[in-house]
Amino acid sequence: MFKIVSGFVRYNTTIRMERQHSSVVRTPLDSVKVQRRSKSRSYRQSYRSCLGAASRLGSTPAFTARRLNTSRKAPKLHNITEKVNAEQLALLMKSEWKLSYVTPLYQFRHTQLKSYSRQLSAFIAAEKQQGLAVEVEGSQNSFRVSFSAVQGMAGTDDDAETVLIQIHSKSIFARQDEHQRLIWSGWLTCINGNPDYLRSLPKDFICLPLFGSSGSEVLTSSVQSWFQQNFDCCFGPLEISHTSLQWLVALWTNCHTESNIQHLKMIWSIPVVPPLQITYTVNPQDAWDLWNSVRKSPQEEKETEEEEGRSIDIEEVMQFMQGLKSHFYRHFRLDLSAGSLKQVSTALGSAKYNGRIKISNSKYMITTLTLLTEGALLKMPI
Incomplete structure (x- = not known):
């Protein structure tokens, strides 16, 4: 059983039905350019470089076969404004970034x-x-x-x-x-x-x-x-997986008492016909109360706390997400477990399944980039 806070009735949920697209696909305007580049020497050289890098790194352990860590340290405040150049930091926080992995x-x-x-x-x-x-x-x-x-x-x-x-x-x-x-x-x-x-x-x-x-x-x-x-x-597209997005939901919510997350907004995609998209916004205090209720007690963490500091386990993340989904089901009789999480946003930033990230608070930039670095390392083909 998961504890759901009574104050959880404060929410804002939008359900939108999207029509399926026609089976006819319009040819991109830059298709001619793409074809021309694919025949160029630079493209062939880049492709050979990919194979060459793989051969040179043949002795490297196959970390790409691993999964995301099942436990990670709770987010800590990092006042990187004292270390990082102000102009560089402002640029990193100014834009939404499209992510890729790089060998x-x-x-x-x-x-x-x-x-x-x-x-x-x-x-x-x-x-x-x-x-x-x-x-x-x-x-x-x-x-x-x-x-x-x-x-x-x-x-x-x-x-x-x-x-x-x-x-x-x-x-x-x-x-x-x-x-x-x-x-x-x-x-x-x-x-x-x-x-x-x-x-x-x-x-x-x-x-x-x-x-x-x-x-x-x-x-x-x-x-x-x-x-x-x-x-x-080699470069390749880096999506932010369903599991990584759930980690961000928990990690960012965990920061609420030190940096008000202002809101917890999630967008879910349900595979029905026509496709169903759900925007689920939770009051930040309610999200924090629910998260606090699924956190391990100090006694359970006593053994590891002295060595590593308080950590967050995947079981806690899953319980937190299940609590959010159970609350939604009681009100709308719609099981979000049948779909997938596509986007999450708080005042600390936003992340989308298609690999776009916006970091809005420098204090937790290290926490966010640590998770994304892990995802990039696991996605690499070598």
Whole structure:
């Protein structure tokens, strides 16, 4: 039995029926561009790089066969504003990021970031001349790329420093004294990565498995192509799984007493015809009371608390989610267990199944990125 707080009657639930799409699929406007790129030498080289990276890392333990951790430390306040550059931190929190995973980078050096800036800028300019990146900004005259290290975010000594990439450009019609504007940004990071995996890598490989991008998909593709050609790595889409979203529901709710989450909003997808989408918003105090009711008692955690600090187990997460679903079922006779969680948001941030993340509170950025780093490491094919 799961305890449901009586005050739980305060909720806001929206149920929306969505019609199924027609079976006719419209051809994307950029399909010609995609076909042209697939025939290019850079694409073939990138594909060979993927195979080459796999062969070079053949002795690496197969951590990708593991599942997400079943226990993790409860979120702690990290005042990274004292460690991380304010402008870099503001940029990381400003945008919604599209996530990808990245295999280890071969011979990537943090000491060569200025050189990488020039090389990537020249690469994008060359692609634009070839017509491959012209869709990005048809009236742009030049691109300026900057690589920078984001110091102060590494969780352990095994983590490589986060790398921030920014692309600026100026229109050919802009005044001479007008500044270039930011048209794309991205970052690569590793926060509290699996130490056994990181230490098993050959010394020439740097692991920054989590890649976030914000801006034109064409520029994102260009940046990824450049990395693949120069550092023998592969990129792939990183969805935020149903289990990871449930972890975020619990982790963010656990932060309520220190940083008011303001709301707990979940979007569920139910596989019926026509498709059913449910928006389920819970009062933050009610969510906290329910979460507090399923947490282990201090006596149960006494054995591990001294060594590791209070932790959160997957059983507690599942009980919390079951409590939320049971409450919903009592009111609407609809079992959310039949569907899947697609989106979760609080005042701390939002996360979507399609791999989009928005971090709104820097104090718990490390907690969120730790979970996402774990997911990226497990998704990697090597």
